[in-house]
Amino acid sequence: MTEMGASLWPTQPVDPPAWASAMHKQAFNKLRALELTHYSRVIFVDNDVMLRANVDHLAFHPAPAAVWFPVNGSSGGMTTFNSGVMILAPDLRILRSLQVAIAAPRPPLSESDGDDGSDQELLFHATSRNWTWSVLPVAYNTHRAMCLSNASWADVRILHAIHGYDGKIPPPYRDHIAKYGTRRSPSWERGVAENWYT
Numbered sequence: 600m601t602e603m604g605a606s607l608w609p610t611q612p613v614d615p616p617a618w619a620s621a622m623h624k625q626a627f628n629k630l631r632a633l634e635l636t637h638y639s640r641v642i643f644v645d646n647d648v649m650l651r652a653n654v655d656h657l658a659f660h661p662a663p664a665a666v667w668f669p670v671n672g673s674s675g676g677m678t679t680f681n682s683g684v685m686i687l688a689p690d691l692r693i694l695r696s697l698q699v700a701i702a703a704p705r706p707p708l709s710e711s712d713g714d715d716g717s718d719q720e721l722l723f724h725a726t727s728r729n730w731t732w733s734v735l736p737v738a739y740n741t742h743r744a745m746c747l748s749n750a751s752w753a754d755v756r757i758l759h760a761i762h763g764y765d766g767k768i769p770p771p772y773r774d775h776i777a778k779y780g781t782r783r784s785p786s787w788e789r790g791v792a793e794n795w796y797t
């Protein structure tokens with residue numbers, strides 16, 4: 600990675616809260632991005648996303664910012680905060696306040712906030728007290744099971760695999776798709792993945 604011009608910043612894991620789900624325990628390490636105070640902005644992306652277009656302009660966007668996934672897969676309706684793509688302004692005080700929140704009792708649950716024992720649950724609850732999130736268009740964090748128009752799919756800048764590109768639909772969305780149907784385009788999605796990797 601360094602040969603490709605990347606700078607690597609070794610860091611320590613973040614102790615997850617007692618209520619962390621097995622699947623999300625490691626995801627709390629994302630909070631370390633807030634330690635990169637030598638940068639005024641960090642555009643955090645998960646390691647299961649593909650960039651389809653330049654997103655440098657996000658560095659000039661207010662922080663913190665993230666995409667809220669439409670729960671039923673289409674636009675409108677309930678949404679859940681997703682931490683797969685975030686614009687952050689590194690700040691050690693915020694990191695400390697999140698670590699205090701990790702040690703505190705779990706906040707009351709609400710389905711619409713995506714309370715799933717993840718870093719997202721922590722970030723949404725803790726930062727709703729400390730931060731004002733700005734909402735990014737779904738084009739910056741589009742997951743494979745979203746119901747979008749063809750024009751919106753063509754506009755996707757960051758595609759988020761969530762659970763890989765194996766053709767399986769992740770469990771939280773399977774039920775919603777069964778209920779609401781989907782207009783997603785598996786062939787388009789496969790095409791994006793193949794074009795990227797070949």
Ligand SMILES: [Mn+2]
Nearest residue numbers: 645647683761
């Ligand atoms: Mn991810």
